[in-house]
Amino acid sequence: MTDAPRILITGAGSGIGAAIARRIATPGMRLFLHTGTNAEGLRTVAKEVSARGAEVATELGDLSDPTVPGHLVQAARAAFGGLDQIVSNAGRAQRSSFGQLTDADLQTAFDMMPMAFFRLVDAALPDLRTSMQGRVVAVSSFVAHGFGTFLLSPGARHITGQVMHVDGGLLLA
Template sequence: MTDTLKRTLIVTGAASGIGAAIARKCAGPDTRLLLHTGKNADTLAAVAQDCIAAGSQVITELGDLSDPALPALLVSRARTAFGTVDQIVSNAGKASKAPFGQFSHDDLIRDFAMMPGAFAGLVTAALPDLETSPWGRVVAISSFVAHVHGKAGTSFPTTSAAKAAIEALVEALALQLAPMGTTVNSVVPGFTRKQGGGHLAVTTDTLSAAMAATPTGRLTEPDDIAATVAFLLSQEAGQITGTTVHVDGGLTLG
């Protein structure tokens, strides 16, 4: 970093995969972390220990983000522990493959509550801090399924809708916070290898098809996403806001 600023960063879905990679990438003496997971307490504790070893102060929190009270609770816990919230990575989510005729109204509502609903809840609760932070950053993790459908035989109707909604919220929030110097962006992973106990929406049988559908010929790694997110959270990225960054090996090119 270019100066001695410190930040408080909330990362949801941090126990495995992309969230864990982001937490580890961002950890350091300048970063205080609140790490969240739904229920994977043991794996989250291991990620927290890695971040502590890198120099971060860390607290952890469990909870279902489809509960509308949880986002504000996470923000409150971060404020109590560290005084403020400077940055948020809204990563927690799920992949739902049920097609039309099989998903219910409640399934759709739950996906929206867990993804765009949780994103909106987090930033709303943290808004006073984000408006005044000298290092305000928000990154939402979207998905290629908001942009292409049926790649490698996959289709995720409710997830696609929920992730597209997140990207729309990102643009609106970016416009609102830009005058305060706080940036807001979304990162769109392609087919991503899951690590550390994460849920694998794409089965092993379809991995070769996923790689074939990706122009670079390989799956995206959690570390690929983490590197992009870490840059967007950095002080150097202060002029990048309202963008949707695809980290997908060219998957959405055609």
């Protein structure tokens, strides 16, 4: 039995999520990799990290669907007997200006990123609270360039989870 953490990485089919998976893949590491629709990219990343000795499970799912974050946590538990860490990396941006952006576009982006983040952490709390390695990492990338003012606001810091620490409780700093 390994003491390596059991890690769920969203958005692992390409970009930052794939790079994180490749970087942390070591023998005994248990990685549950997710992507929305990039099945080929996810298969490639899974094959690469498996070749480095990591135990890998994968799942596709649209995080804007409110049932998917909980399903991913349950699937990670089924694959590895629990979950120690989350790397919340998945996201997408509707690159539109005011006047072009619709309510539906904004709602989908909100459901995909901060709400999915909340749902993932909420579903995983029993595991994270009891794990000696409980951690949550929230990643943001190009979205910050288009919506930097919002992402730097005090309220958004708490929504996007810039810093999260799990140690017998939950603290957003």
